[in-house]
Amino acid sequence: MKKNRILCISNTHTRHKELDTRIAELSANEPIDIIIHCGGTVKFTRNMRGMVNEFYKFISWFETLNCPNKILIGSSTDLVLDSNIYNKSNEVIKDLQKSGITYLYDETIEINGLQIYGNGASCIPGFAFAEQCNWKNIPTDVDIIITHVPPIGILDIVGEKSGNKDLLQQIIEIMKTSDKYSRVHIFGYINEGYGRKVGRICNATNDERITRFVNCALLNDEKLHDPVIVTINE
Numbered sequence: 001m002k003k004n005r006i007l008c009i010s011n012t013h014t015r016h017k018e019l020d021t022r023i024a025e026l027s028a029n030e031p032i033d034i035i036i037h038c039g040g041t042v043k044f045t046r047n048m049r050g051m052v053n054e055f056y057k058f059i060s061w062f063e064t065l066n067c068p069n070k071i072l073i074g075s076s077t078d079l080v081l082d083s084n085i086y087n088k089s090n091e092v093i094k095d096l097q098k099s100g101i102t103y104l105y106d107e108t109i110e111i112n113g114l115q116i117y118g119n120g121a122s123c124i125p126g127f128a129f130a131e132q133c134n135w136k137n138i139p140t141d142v143d144i145i146i147t148h149v150p151p152i153g154i155l156d157i158v159g160e161k162s163g164n165k166d167l168l169q170q171i172i173e174i175m176k177t178s179d180k181y182s183r184v185h186i187f188g189y190i191n192e193g194y195g196r197k198v199g200r201i202c203n204a205t206n207d208e209r210i211t212r213f214v215n216c217a218l219l220n221d222e223k224l225h226d227p228v229i230v231t232i233n234e
Helices: 016-026 048-064 089-098 165-177
Strands: 003-009 034-037 069-072 101-103 107-111 114-119 144-147 182-187 195-202 208-215 228-233
Touching: 003 016, 003 182, 016 048, 048 069, 048 089, 048 101, 089 101, 165 182, 165 195, 165 208, 182 228, 208 228
Parallel strands: 003 034, 034 069, 069 101, 114 144, 144 182, 182 208
Antiparallel strands: 003 228, 107 114, 195 208
16 A cells, blocks of 8 residues: 655645745655645736735745645635736746646545545635635545635634634535545645644444545744655555
8 A cells, every 4th residue: 555645734824935944854755645725826916917026936836845746725815826816817827837746626536546635625704815705616436625715623723713614514414425534634724733643433334434634834923833744545
């Protein structure tokens, strides 16, 4: 059974280069198979010219990382990827793809035998991807779920619960109905929620199902947390 090492990052907000040394250390003795960025690549601004410039700096950095599979989703601050806000977003996405970066927007791909779903919906009025809060396309047999926002009540506390209720309900439904024992949900957004948690539930036949939750939001009070490594078997 092949073991996949997945490096997870989010909420880097133009400070991605500060991760170079730590990523090199994490991949020195064992290669990384997939790098996942859960959005929050740039700082929020309405200056689209400045944001586009910063986003292309991120692309240049991301494409040079020593890993065969790189995945990115959008977020509330990644306005350049939202066609409702930036009329040249399709060109930006094409440039991502030309750089060897897989961009996921409410869709599923297979990498190394893993079913990976990604959706950068923010559900935050006035920000990018505010309206795209439909989680129904997450497949039941999914191995990795990538979102920017957390499910409500899970690694989402910043004064109060700040996650998405519908997302939690969808994951619970998947856990109840899937034949797979486990899956991983990787997200960011809430910087104070950085960390891991395991959710457990029993389905209708009393078989246990688990989801490993990972909040990999790295920027918190000007400090960058370490990237999170997740291991999952094919």
